[in-house]
Amino acid sequence: xxxxxxxxxEPNRFRIVELLRAGPRAVNEIGESLHLNQPQVSKxxxxxxxxxxxxxxxxxxxxxxxxxxxxxxELHDWLERxxxxxxARFDDLDDLIEELTEKxxxxxxxxxN
Amino acid sequence: xxxxxxxxxEPNRFRIVELLRAGPRAVNEIGESLHLNQPQVSKxxxxxxxxxxxxxxxxxxxxxxxxxxxxxxELHDWLERxxxxxxARFDDLDDLIEELTEKxxxxxxxxxN
DNA sequence: CAGGCATATGCCTTGATGAGCATATACGCG
DNA sequence: CGCGTATATGCTCATCAAGGCATATGCCTG
Numbered sequence: 001x002x003x004x005x006x007x008x009x010e011p012n013r014f015r016i017v018e019l020l021r022a023g024p025r026a027v028n029e030i031g032e033s034l035h036l037n038q039p040q041v042s043k044x045x046x047x048x049x050x051x052x053x054x055x056x057x058x059x060x061x062x063x064x065x066x067x068x069x070x071x072x073x074e075l076h077d078w079l080e081r082x083x084x085x086x087x088a089r090f091d092d093l094d095d096l097i098e099e100l101t102e103k104x105x106x107x108x109x110x111x112x113n
Numbered sequence: 114x115x116x117x118x119x120x121x122x123e124p125n126r127f128r129i130v131e132l133l134r135a136g137p138r139a140v141n142e143i144g145e146s147l148h149l150n151q152p153q154v155s156k157x158x159x160x161x162x163x164x165x166x167x168x169x170x171x172x173x174x175x176x177x178x179x180x181x182x183x184x185x186x187e188l189h190d191w192l193e194r195x196x197x198x199x200x201a202r203f204d205d206l207d208d209l210i211e212e213l214t215e216k217x218x219x220x221x222x223x224x225x226n
Numbered sequence: 227c228a229g230g231c232a233t234a235t236g237c238c239t240t241g242a243t244g245a246g247c248a249t250a251t252a253c254g255c256g
Numbered sequence: 257c258g259c260g261t262a263t264a265t266g267c268t269c270a271t272c273a274a275g276g277c278a279t280a281t282g283c284c285t286g
Contacts (some may be wrong), residue, residue: 002127010274014247021195027233042234051199052193061283069199075194076199079185082134082259086189123244140263153245155264174253174262 001078004071007051012036013044017053017067024057024066114191117184120164125149127156130166130180137170137179 008014015034019025025033031041048054053071057064065089121127128147132138139148144154158178161167166184170177 002122002124005118005122005127009115009122011115012274014115014118021198028231032242037276038233039235039277043274047236058283061230067195067198069195072192072195073199076189079189079192081182082182082185085134085180086186125244141261150246151263152247152265156244159264171253176263 001074003051004053004075007047007053010044010047012040013048016041016044016048020054020065020067026059026062026064028062030065081103114187116164117166117188120166125153125159126161129154129157129161133167133178133180137177139172139175139177141175141216143178144197 008017011051012034016030019030019033027038027041027045030036030045031038034041045056046052049056049065051067051071054065055068057066121130125147129143132143132146140151140158143149143158144151147154149157158169160166161171162178164184166181167178168181170179189220
């Protein structure tokens, strides 16, 4: 889980993942699309592959990288455990609470709580 | 999005988030539960708060940190765009493809593709 | 099997970040 | 209002990861 987060936390890696959502790509294609040097692309793909976010498929001297669902599904499963936190309208309430908390500070002071 | 990933990519921060799933906690409680020094807890909470994963609520000299849903919901929304990738049984297929790819390498060699 | 293309790896430098410790700030209480 | 508790911040050190460049490896073609 943490490894997945770490992999996706890197901007260029995130862009690669987003790009691969459209389908498999060769290393040079990725590099051109995202304006990255080839070695960097390879290195990032290595990380993504080690984590299991992508898989490779060799075609001639090219390597087609494709997104894999496994880790994303795990991410989803993890998120599910927090569903009650965000599935409701809690978020807007949070904002309210935040504001009220500020207010309480002065209230507390007044009533000596 | 990336900031959320970065925040969750740190092991101790991840543990804090998991802990806060059970409900709001004061800084010292978190520290004791996770065996972390107080300054570290504060620093991690700072990051989590800056990213918006947690909110604070002051009570006396304590600060109760609580998980917020916003960022997790965004994460969920982002994942949704990849749903077709993991919602099906594609994953097992990926494993197959991986294996077949290895096999193809020799096949290609034989048939001179 | 030599040359060329596609990709991977190694090395170096640099910036970011976490841990630890000391210390500052905030707040309630006597 | 001074003291103790709860939390935040500053500083330093060590680690790590990303970018750039050079180069190695793999594979195809003539």
